[in-house]
Amino acid sequence: MVKNIIPTSLNEALELLNDRPFKIMAGGTDLMVQRRAWSQTPPEFIEDVLYIFNLEELKYIKEDKGFIVIGSTTPVEDLLHNDLTPFLLKEAIGIMASPALRHMATIAGNIGNASPAGDTLPILYVLDAIIVLESIEGIRELPINEVITGPRKHVIKQNEIIKEIKIPISVYTDSVFEKVGGRKADAISKLSFTGAVNIKDDKVLDFRIAFGAVSATILRRKEIEEKYVGLTKEELIGKVDEIVNEYDPFIRPIDDQRSNKEYRKTVALNLLKNFIITL
Ligand SMILES: Cc1cc2nc3c(=O)[nH]c(=O)nc-3n(C[C@H](O)[C@H](O)[C@H](O)COP(=O)(O)OP(=O)(O)OC[C@H]3O[C@@H](n4cnc5c(N)ncnc54)[C@H](O)[C@@H]3O)c2cc1C
Numbered sequence: 263m264v265k266n267i268i269p270t271s272l273n274e275a276l277e278l279l280n281d282r283p284f285k286i287m288a289g290g291t292d293l294m295v296q297r298r299a300w301s302q303t304p305p306e307f308i309e310d311v312l313y314i315f316n317l318e319e320l321k322y323i324k325e326d327k328g329f330i331v332i333g334s335t336t337p338v339e340d341l342l343h344n345d346l347t348p349f350l351l352k353e354a355i356g357i358m359a360s361p362a363l364r365h366m367a368t369i370a371g372n373i374g375n376a377s378p379a380g381d382t383l384p385i386l387y388v389l390d391a392i393i394v395l396e397s398i399e400g401i402r403e404l405p406i407n408e409v410i411t412g413p414r415k416h417v418i419k420q421n422e423i424i425k426e427i428k429i430p431i432s433v434y435t436d437s438v439f440e441k442v443g444g445r446k447a448d449a450i451s452k453l454s455f456t457g458a459v460n461i462k463d464d465k466v467l468d469f470r471i472a473f474g475a476v477s478a479t480i481l482r483r484k485e486i487e488e489k490y491v492g493l494t495k496e497e498l499i500g501k502v503d504e505i506v507n508e509y510d511p512f513i514r515p516i517d518d519q520r521s522n523k524e525y526r527k528t529v530a531l532n533l534l535k536n537f538i539i540t541l
Contacts, residue, residue: 265310272319272396272425275312279421280398284312286423288335289366291359292375315366320425323347329392329428334370338382341369348389348429350456353439354381360448370424376410377450378479379520381441383410384456384472387482389429396425403428412478434458434468436541440533441474444520451475452521455533459541464494471537476515476530483512495541502538506531 267284269275278284285307287293297305314320320333323344330346338355341347342364347355358381359367372380373393385391386406393409395402395418402422410416418424437458443449454474460467469490473481486508490498515526 264307266313267310268313268316270316272317272423275314275317275423276396276398276421278312279423283309283420285309286374287311287313288315288368288371288374289337289363290315291363291367292371314423315368325431328431330431332369332427332429334424334426335368337365338367338369339364348385349434350385350388350437350439350458351382351429354385354441354454354456357441357443357446358382363448369427373406373409373424373427374416374418376412376414376416376479378413378477379451379454379475381451381454381474383480384454384474384482385439386427386429387472387480388456388458388470389432392428392430393424394426394428395419395422397422401425407479407482410479432468433460435461438537442529442533450520453515453526453530455530455537457534457537459498461495461541466491466493466495466498469498471509471534473509473513473530473534476513476526481509481512483509499539499541502535505538506535509534 267278269278294305297307315335317335320335322333323336323341323346324331325346330348338358342352342355358364369382372382391406392403393406397419398421440455442452451474453476456472458470469487471487513527513530515523517523
């Protein structure tokens with residue numbers, strides 16, 4: 263018989279996770295859909311469930327030593343209304359699901375779900391987010407791209423919990439998150455594009471690009487970005503076709519119920535081109 267346990271502290275949750283396997287549930291906005299048996303029937307779980315959404319000690323957003331730190335049970339709606347939340351993250355959250363869903367959904371759940379279409383993920387990649395994993399054995403801090411290894415695949419161990427997300431504080435003179443979905447709200451992305459650039463005294467100091475839902479995991483290629491740091495804005499814009507060609511081979515979307523690969527690739531490259539020529 264499946265047990266449902268609601269721990270009252272992070273320590274209790276870690277002890278339980280160390281004791282035996284559990285399915286962690288935060289807001290449940292992914293899990294309750296994935297485990298639904300039939301329409302109008304309650305979701306079915308085959309493993310014990312650990313409900314962590316009530317852990318108040320993990321509900322926070324704060325600034326600490328050059329990072330914005332987000333506790334893992336903070337609903338994304340709270341982040342939308344907090345001045346500390348990075349602009350790009352607010353852009354993604356603002357068009358994620360619907361307000362009702364956003365009061366339950368968490369960034370940690372978006373990471374745990376590890377979908378290439380997860381809307382906060384390209385932002386976490388572009389902002390070099392660090393994921394803090396805690397278990398009874400201690401803490402591991404990993405860059406987001408080392409946490410997610412494939413569609414629905416990650417390296418979070420059975421006895422670990424995402425404790426918090428650390429985002430380095432950084433400055434961008436231009437940044438954009440573009441989501442292409444079937445409709446404005448409550449739509450999973452067909453694809454998404456994130457661009458962030460910092461240009462000071464006509465010099466590109468930072469140039470970052472990420473795509474969602476065009477490859478097995480979020481696509482970010484630091485070796486391409488680095489080639490364009492140090493250029494003037496005009497030089498960067500002049501190289502737009504070269505940059506598009508650099509990303510072209512890495513954009514390998516699939517056909518699914520939401521879109522097809524030709525559409526995804528064409529639109530992704532157009533969004534990249536548009537971001538650069540309108541800087
Ligand atoms: C109608 C609808 C619309 C949606 N629209 C969007 C959308 O526009 N964009 C989008 O990106 N997503 C969307 N989603 C998906 C979902 O809302 C998000 O992925 C959300 O971020 C999941 O968060 P959650 O807290 O509800 O995760 P849960 O369902 O609780 O968990 C998801 C996964 O993460 C794991 N997990 C959760 N918290 C932790 C933790 N602290 N430590 C370790 N593992 C953890 C769970 O075990 C599970 O595997 C939508 C879902 C629905 C039902």
